[in-house]
Amino acid sequence: MSHDRTDDRTGALGRRDVLGLFGGATALTLLAPGEAPAQPIRSSARIVILGAGAAGTALANRLSERLDGAQITIVDPRVRHYYQPGFTLIGAGLKPANYSVSATSDWLPRGIAWIEEGAAEIDATAKTVTTTGGQSLDYDYLVVATGLKLDFDAIEGFSMDLVGTNGIGAVYAGPEQAAASWAEMDRFTSEGGQALFYRPATGMKCAGAPLKYTLLTDDTARRKGTRDNVRITYAAHSGSLFGVPIVNEKVRMVFERQEIDVVHNHVLRAIDPGAKTATFDTPEGQETYDFDFTNVIPPMRAPDVVRFNSDLSWQDGPLAADGWAEVDKHTLRHGRYPEVFAVGDIAGVPKGKTAASVKWQVPVVEDQIVSLIAGTEPTERYDGYTSCPLITRVGRAMLIEFDYNNNLVPSFPGVIAPLEELWISWLMKEVALKATYNAMLRGKA
Amino acid sequence: MQELTFETMFAVFQEMFGAGLFWAMVIAALVVTMAYLYVLIRDRAVSWRKFLWAQLSMPVGAVVAVIFVQRITHSQFRDLGGPIDWLVLLGVAALGAVGAAILVYTVESLIWRRSHDEVS
Numbered sequence: 001m002s003h004d005r006t007d008d009r010t011g012a013l014g015r016r017d018v019l020g021l022f023g024g025a026t027a028l029t030l031l032a033p034g035e036a037p038a039q040p041i042r043s044s045a046r047i048v049i050l051g052a053g054a055a056g057t058a059l060a061n062r063l064s065e066r067l068d069g070a071q072i073t074i075v076d077p078r079v080r081h082y083y084q085p086g087f088t089l090i091g092a093g094l095k096p097a098n099y100s101v102s103a104t105s106d107w108l109p110r111g112i113a114w115i116e117e118g119a120a121e122i123d124a125t126a127k128t129v130t131t132t133g134g135q136s137l138d139y140d141y142l143v144v145a146t147g148l149k150l151d152f153d154a155i156e157g158f159s160m161d162l163v164g165t166n167g168i169g170a171v172y173a174g175p176e177q178a179a180a181s182w183a184e185m186d187r188f189t190s191e192g193g194q195a196l197f198y199r200p201a202t203g204m205k206c207a208g209a210p211l212k213y214t215l216l217t218d219d220t221a222r223r224k225g226t227r228d229n230v231r232i233t234y235a236a237h238s239g240s241l242f243g244v245p246i247v248n249e250k251v252r253m254v255f256e257r258q259e260i261d262v263v264h265n266h267v268l269r270a271i272d273p274g275a276k277t278a279t280f281d282t283p284e285g286q287e288t289y290d291f292d293f294t295n296v297i298p299p300m301r302a303p304d305v306v307r308f309n310s311d312l313s314w315q316d317g318p319l320a321a322d323g324w325a326e327v328d329k330h331t332l333r334h335g336r337y338p339e340v341f342a343v344g345d346i347a348g349v350p351k352g353k354t355a356a357s358v359k360w361q362v363p364v365v366e367d368q369i370v371s372l373i374a375g376t377e378p379t380e381r382y383d384g385y386t387s388c389p390l391i392t393r394v395g396r397a398m399l400i401e402f403d404y405n406n407n408l409v410p411s412f413p414g415v416i417a418p419l420e421e422l423w424i425s426w427l428m429k430e431v432a433l434k435a436t437y438n439a440m441l442r443g444k445a
Numbered sequence: 446m447q448e449l450t451f452e453t454m455f456a457v458f459q460e461m462f463g464a465g466l467f468w469a470m471v472i473a474a475l476v477v478t479m480a481y482l483y484v485l486i487r488d489r490a491v492s493w494r495k496f497l498w499a500q501l502s503m504p505v506g507a508v509v510a511v512i513f514v515q516r517i518t519h520s521q522f523r524d525l526g527g528p529i530d531w532l533v534l535l536g537v538a539a540l541g542a543v544g545a546a547i548l549v550y551t552v553e554s555l556i557w558r559r560s561h562d563e564v565s
Contacts, residue, residue: 094519395524415529423520423530430518435459 040068043373048129048139050119050305052076054084054355054441055344056145057107058362061443064109066370072112073139075119075131079104081441082175085355085433088209090178091171091295092216092394093186094430097179107441119146122310124337141339141369144325146306148205148345148353152298156270156279166273167193167293171213172205184293189221192229193292196278200299201237201267202322205345205353208388208400210234211241211251213295218258219393232259233289235266235280243351244406247390250419254392271296302346312340314348324348329404330381332365339372341365349384351404356387359440385409389429392421399425462517474544481547484554492554499550506545507538 047063049056052074060074086100108114117131122142129137150172152158160177163170167188169181188195195217199210214234221230234241234255241255241262242248255262266280266287271294279288300322306312307323312334314320325342326335329349334340343365345353352361360382367380384404391397399416401409410418416425439445459467485491514537515521525531 393524395518395520396526417527417529420527422526423524424533426520426524427518427533 038066040066041370041374042068043070045140045373046071046138047073047141047143047369048137049074049143049145050076050122050129051145051147051344051346052078052081052104052108052114053145053147053344054437055147055358055362056143057081057104057441058358058443059143059145059343059365060112061107061109061441062362062366063369064112065443066366067373070373073115073137074108074112075115075117075129075137076104077116077118077132079116081107083434083437084205085429085437087171087175087178088212088216088391089430090175091169091181091185091213092220093182094394097175100175100178109443119305120309122305122312124311124334124340127339139339141372142337142341143365143369144306144312144340144342144346145344146303146346148203148300149303150298151301152296154299155268155296157272158270158296158298162273163296167276167291168271168273168296169294170296171209172297181295185217185220188293189217189224189226189230191292192221192226193231194290195230195232196235196289196291196294197233198235198266198268198278198280199237199297202299202301203319203324203353204297204300206388207243207353208390210295210297212391214260215254215258215392216394217293218260223394227259231261233261233263235268235289236262236264237267239264244400244402244408246406246408246419247400247402250398251390254421268296300345302348306346312337312342319348319350329384330364331368331378332361332382333368341368349382349404351384351386351402352382354386354388355437355440356401357385359436359445360385362440387411389425389433391426391429395426396421396423397425397429398422399428477544477548477551480555481551484551488554495550495553495557498553499546502545502549503542506548507542510537510541510544513541 047070049060049072056074056076060072063070064072081102081104083100083102086095089095090097090099115131115135117133117135119129120132121130127139129139129142131137152160152173160173162168163173163177164180164183167184169184171178171181197210197214199207214232218227218232221227240248241251266282268278269281269286270279271277276291277288278291278294279286301307302313302323302325306325312325313323314326325346325348327333327342327347327349328335332341332343332347334342342348343361344358347361364380364382367378371378385401387401389397390400398419398421400418401411403409408418410416416422436445462470511534525534
């Protein structure tokens with residue numbers, strides 16, 4: 001495939017070029033100046049991308065546009081692509097499970113190789129990846145975009161078949177589990193009782209999601225007129241509800257207004273589905289709480305291939321224990337293996353485990369790799385941009401955007417206030433985000 | 446969000462209504478606009494009598510547009526939280542009003558004979 005494409009470009013205009021010209025011409029008339037596509041750079045580099053999620057797919061599309069002749073191989077056994085920002089909407093009964101599901105193959109560019117296997121081992125010294133099927137792949141550049149591992153096994157008493165029974169939900173686990181969580185939340189908000197929410201103490205994707213789901217449960221009960229029969233407790237893993245202080249203070253106010261009880265320094269250890277209790281580790285020892293509905297969120301860690309079968313994890317510091325990839329927080333380039341990059345959830349950086357972060361990280365890694373190939377100086381930098389449309393009820397959200405320094409970095413300053421609960425922020429989450437995400441996957445946004 | 450381009454907006458609207466409804470609405474809007482231009486050129490003047498009816502249809506168009514947007518987005522009036530929300534709502538209402546006016550004017554012009562208008 002890649003050979004055909006290279007031949008196309010050496011001669012007269014190939015079919016893709018002509019199509020590209022029309023597409024480009026249309027785009028040029030509509031886009032701001034400076035959007036003109038750069039001339040592809042000729043290269044025979046072997047680039048291996050581990051993972052065909054949001055980050056891996058978006059990067060594969062962008063690199064295949066920028067490089068001509070490079071051998072790009074993407075390694076991922078998953079044939080279903082998940083639009084994970086949709087899980088909260090599925091879990092709130094607003095969208096069906098298939099809202100978040102598409103085919104991995106729908107998004108991958110032509111001219112690259114997709115190996116439908118997992119990565120089993122990475123030898124960064126020999127520059128080789130071994131797949132779960134035993135294939136050995138040599139690379140010149142490696143992009144680790146494996147995502148993270150939801151470590152449900154770390155919660156004693158939990159198993160995936162419990163989701164949708166005994167008041168147990170697990171919105172993070174997948175679209176079907178999110179739909180099953182909604183069935184339980186719907187039943188619970190009709191019957192009443194104790195709802196129990198929390199988050200893990202590890203790094204996690206979309207740290208706003210546990211808060212949103214708490215508020216959506218509150219909203220569902222209020223809409224049904226059953227809020228008086230429902231008690232909601234949020235057990236924060238630390239002394240705060242959200243890592244960014246100014247946002248934390250706002251969330252504290254919203255929780256107080258919505259009559260959500262908060263306890264601090266509680267980390268989930270075990271659940272007992274029969275007794276409907278959850279046990280937490282706290283500074284005062286273990287504490288057990290009753291629940292009639294709960295959203296189980298497990299610790300999140302680097303996948304085993306990175307954590308145990310590679311030398312890519314941080315050796316020390318706060319990101320070492322869970323095996324996150326050791327990369328510079330601005331360039332996303334590995335600290336010890338300069339031909340290795342990490343992008344998306346697996347990147348061992350202090351913030352940025354959201355799809356919006358991926359949108360900002362991918363151009364940085366693209367710039368790094370293309371610059372290395374072209375022998376130029378990379379210019380793009382990632383400053384920790386993370387975005388979270390924090391839903392406070394169906395119909396309203398806060399469009400929270402921040403960086404490594406905990407500064408708010410609003411996209412629409414003076415127009416959309418980040419700490420205000422607005423309808424327009426809800427509209428963005430509900431209707432605009434998936435389209436933007438899809439455009440990102442194709443390398444267009 | 447890094448940039449808000451026409452391409453992104455286009456994708457956003459397609460996603461918002463679904464591809465089928467989106468293209469149906471685009472085609473309907475184009476057909477009505479073409480028909481409107483056609484009657485303006487044919488009649489070579491704006492008929493103020495018809496325009497009165499068109500104006501009367503504007504509030505209806507505004508209300509229908511707002512309800513349509515609210516239904517697709519699981520929203521209600523109580524969700525309006527700040528000035529920007531009111532501006533978005535007014536924008537939706539204004540689009541609905543103008544759309545209804547053009548539609549009514551065009552339909553009237555196509556159905557009523559030009560001579561009928563001249564007699565009255």
